[in-house]
Amino acid sequence: MTYILANAMFPVLASLAQGGVVQILSLMDNRGAPHGQVVDDNLAVCWGVDIAGYAGNTINLVNAASDDKVPPEKVASTIAGVAAVIANLPAGRYRLGLTRPSTGAGGPPMPSKDVFLLYNPPQFPMYAHLP
């Protein structure tokens, strides 16, 4: 399989890079959407990116289940990183998957520690497996 970036990704990554160091967690893998699409037997086009940090701000809300709240410095850094990404996007249409608090990737929801959007199982497919 050959993976290529969609044309619209280039100005986005270039614009972000002009505003600071972009820590890319992942582009596209064989899972396909929402990071991209397999368009034929040997070609996949990537239109999504997971950003782990931007302009010196780590984007991460991982915390211990025993913590009363996500450590404030993590919250502040994540907010600053997400805001900086938005501020440095070029003209275009975007969808944002905002960071959620949990003990780790695929971990349980922690509604009391939400920073961005409220825990909302019917609205977010990632919670479909939960009661």
Added chain:
Amino acid sequence: MIVNPEARTAIEQAISLNAKANIEAQFEDGVDHLHLEVWDGRPQR
């Protein structure tokens, strides 16, 4: 609606200052990253 007041202010300010970037949807995603989809990168149908 963004829960945290500081987050809400920061995100709303960033969006308002960069009106050319049209944020068409926001949803919850992973714990250790911001997921960014470039809608214009999708195949046009």
